[in-house]
Amino acid sequence: MSDSKTLDNLSHETRAFAPSKEFSDQAIGQASQYAAAKEDRLGYWAQQARSVLTWDTDFAETLDWSEAPVAKWFVGGKLNAAYNALDRHVENGLGDRVAIYFEGEPGDTRTYTYAQLTEEVKKAANAFESLGVVKGDRVAVYLPMIPEAVITMLACARIGAIHSVVFGGFSADALRSRIDDADAKLVVTADGTWRRGKPSALKPAVDAALEKPGHTVENVVVVKRNGEQTAFGPLDKWWHEVVDAASTEHEAPAHDSEHPLFVLYTSGTTGTPKGIVHTTGGYLVQGAVTHRDTFDLHPETDVYWCTADIGWVTGHSYVTYAPLINGATQVIYEGTPDTPHQGRWWELIEKYKVSILYTAPTAIRTFMKWGRDIPDGYDLSSLRVLGSVGEPINPEAWMWYRDVIGTNNGKNGERKENPTPIVDTWWQTETGAHMITPLPGVTATKPGSAQVAVPGISIDVVDEAGQSVADGEGGFLVIREPWPAMLRGIWGDMERYKSTYWSRFDDMYFAGDGAKKDEDGDIWLLGRVDDVMNVSGHRLSTTEIESSLVAHPYVAEAAVVGAKDETTGEAVVAFVILQTEPAEGEDVVAILRNHVGKDIGPIAKPRHVLVVPELPKTRSGKIMRRLLKDVAEGREVGDSTTLSDADVMTQIAQSMKK
Ligand code: WTA
Numbered sequence: 282m283s284d285s286k287t288l289d290n291l292s293h294e295t296r297a298f299a300p301s302k303e304f305s306d307q308a309i310g311q312a313s314q315y316a317a318a319k320e321d322r323l324g325y326w327a328q329q330a331r332s333v334l335t336w337d338t339d340f341a342e343t344l345d346w347s348e349a350p351v352a353k354w355f356v357g358g359k360l361n362a363a364y365n366a367l368d369r370h371v372e373n374g375l376g377d378r379v380a381i382y383f384e385g386e387p388g389d390t391r392t393y394t395y396a397q398l399t400e401e402v403k404k405a406a407n408a409f410e411s412l413g414v415v416k417g418d419r420v421a422v423y424l425p426m427i428p429e430a431v432i433t434m435l436a437c438a439r440i441g442a443i444h445s446v447v448f449g450g451f452s453a454d455a456l457r458s459r460i461d462d463a464d465a466k467l468v469v470t471a472d473g474t475w476r477r478g479k480p481s482a483l484k485p486a487v488d489a490a491l492e493k494p495g496h497t498v499e500n501v502v503v504v505k506r507n508g509e510q511t512a513f514g515p516l517d518k519w520w521h522e523v524v525d526a527a528s529t530e531h532e533a534p535a536h537d538s539e540h541p542l543f544v545l546y547t548s549g550t551t552g553t554p555k556g557i558v559h560t561t562g563g564y565l566v567q568g569a570v571t572h573r574d575t576f577d578l579h580p581e582t583d584v585y586w587c588t589a590d591i592g593w594v595t596g597h598s599y600v601t602y603a604p605l606i607n608g609a610t611q612v613i614y615e616g617t618p619d620t621p622h623q624g625r626w627w628e629l630i631e632k633y634k635v636s637i638l639y640t641a642p643t644a645i646r647t648f649m650k651w652g653r654d655i656p657d658g659y660d661l662s663s664l665r666v667l668g669s670v671g672e673p674i675n676p677e678a679w680m681w682y683r684d685v686i687g688t689n690n691g692k693n694g695e696r697k698e699n700p701t702p703i704v705d706t707w708w709q710t711e712t713g714a715h716m717i718t719p720l721p722g723v724t725a726t727k728p729g730s731a732q733v734a735v736p737g738i739s740i741d742v743v744d745e746a747g748q749s750v751a752d753g754e755g756g757f758l759v760i761r762e763p764w765p766a767m768l769r770g771i772w773g774d775m776e777r778y779k780s781t782y783w784s785r786f787d788d789m790y791f792a793g794d795g796a797k798k799d800e801d802g803d804i805w806l807l808g809r810v811d812d813v814m815n816v817s818g819h820r821l822s823t824t825e826i827e828s829s830l831v832a833h834p835y836v837a838e839a840a841v842v843g844a845k846d847e848t849t850g851e852a853v854v855a856f857v858i859l860q861t862e863p864a865e866g867e868d869v870v871a872i873l874r875n876h877v878g879k880d881i882g883p884i885a886k887p888r889h890v891l892v893v894p895e896l897p898k899t900r901s902g903k904i905m906r907r908l909l910k911d912v913a914e915g916r917e918v919g920d921s922t923t924l925s926d927a928d929v930m931t932q933i934a935q936s937m938k939k
Contacts, residue, residue: 308722386616448592538562556772671818713766
């Protein structure tokens with residue numbers, strides 16, 4: 282699919298689906314919230330903050346923007362994130378409510394009530410403290426999707442230690458660079474996990490990461506998950522030894538509203554990943570409010586399932602924090618959607634009677650490819666809200682989600698009269714929580730559009746000069762006012778924070794996404810406008826992969842582009858110029874793909890590596906990625922008149938035919 286075709290589809294999309302009366306009548310999120318927030322934005326957030334959280338000390342000021350672009354929200358307030366997610370529900374008599382239904386890939390299950398989860402977190406907090414972790418220390422978390430991941434994050438939050446979760450799919454090198462950047466004192470990991478029916482190791486990557494001296498790690502706590510043999514060094518401690526032995530008594534201290542809660546690394550336009558810093562009060566408020574309103578959460582009856590891994594921000598905000606703050610019951614699944622069969626997700630929804638499903642377009646497109654017969658064979662009648670996140674959802678996938686999943690009313694083939702509403706949620710690691718989304722009981726939803734700013738959030742689309750565009754026009758997505766869950770900076774690099782987000786336009790946050798307002802003023806997201814690719818909803822930087830390729834002795838120069846892909850949204854395609862001829866029989870393409878996989882992680886492995894004699898460059902030496910994208914997507918090559926050497930594209934075309 283080409284860019285122009287995507288735009289074309291969007292501009293012809295005129296369908297809109299109003300919520301049913303039945304849904305609206307019971308909905309939590311109300312149209313009146315937009316008006317209330319418009320009239321008194323800060324008053325609205327202050328009121329929400331007091332309603333969704335329990336504060337040890339009430340805040341004195343809602344927003345302090347005097348040191349813009351660094352915000353302080355709910356100034357003077359003190360609270361504990363773990364207490365809000367756990368203890369208070371137990372104190373309120375909800376100790377027996379299920380917090381987590383865990384399902385491992387091999388089919389093992391564990392259920393945690395709020396009372397049990399509270400105990401586990403208290404034990405983990407005591408265990409980490411006994412290992413010398415104190416408030417403000419950084420803890421690297423390198424775990425699969427198992428309950429210990431949530432327990433570890435909440436135990437850190439309880440103590441006031443700052444967690445830095447590193448996605449389990451990232452390499453040892455990527456883990457080490459994140460450990461070093463944050464000077465982590467403790468690493469929490471597992472022997473391994475299960476992937477497509479086979480044990481998959483994690484601990485060896487930690488060992489490799491810590492092999493070279495010079496790091497700050499004092500202890501490594503290892504969860505026994507898949508039972509695979511693992512080397513055990515002087516830093517290593519078993520989770521079941523240190524945590525199980527710890528006391529179940531732990532007083533949650535009150536932390537400042539602006540105390541850092543976590544650092545999460547994400548790809549930017551330049552080489553090194555940025556450590557996005559989030560703090561406590563504002564982050565939790567916006568997470569909890571949006572989780573409640575966007576998903577129409579009725580915590581007493583709903584079963585919520587967000588399929589994101591805790592390695593990504595969605596897993597932070599909408600698995601670990603917001604659902605528990607809201608007292609919800611949620612499902613956590615460890616494995617892949619096709620193990621042991623392609624109906625696993627639908628089987629889980631049927632089994633746990635999931636009522637709210639939050640997933641990514643790439644998953645939906647995969648299920649489309651596998652065919653509707655698979656979900657049609659399950660009873661999905663419990664579903665009542667469907668969410669999407671991570672990348673623009675194309676109207677075809679949106680309609681499939683609605684028609685196939687949203688109308689499923691049981692195995693007998695009966696269909697729901699009122700399809701389940703779909704909420705397409707736009708946000709970023711940096712924004713911490715939903716920013717643009719329909720409200721399922723209010724908004725007439727449009728296939729492919731995230732549509733409207735969350736109440737109390739100020740979104741706009743502007744032109745090159747920063748002027749608001751008219752309805753019907755496109756431009757750059759910006760955020761005009763500070764918001765509670767906004768990032769507070771980049772770990773250790775405030776200048777980079779300012780230049781990345783606040784220098785493109787005066788007094789506006791630049792998101793890096795292109796967007797369009799339709800005739801109704803609804804917002805359609807059009808993908809990144811910078812050098813960030815989006816592969817299966819995961820952010821990857823072209824520069825980071827180029828640097829990795831160029832670091833290989835065979836490679837003289839490299840250019841990476843994201844080519845449109847029907848399933849993963851984009852796929853990584855690398856063009857390389859070799860400086861050394863590979864030895865006889867060596868598969869240079871495989872070598873380079875594996876090199877990137879090892880350097881950054883398997884998700885960054887280029888789908889294709891194309892060896893070319895030259896790269897197209899402008900006279901000033903800039904690589905013209907646009908032309909390479911044309912080649913990678915099999916299109917007629919566009920305007921190449923600014924190339925310094927007009928023959929280059931012909932040479933590339935010829936080398937591709939070989
Ligand atoms: C993209 C994920 C269109 C966007 C929560 C953004 C989306 C980047 C949507 C952030 C959506 C996320 N529609 N695009 N509903 N959701 N994106 O930091 O390009 O991993 O800038 O946060 O994903 O990715 P991140």
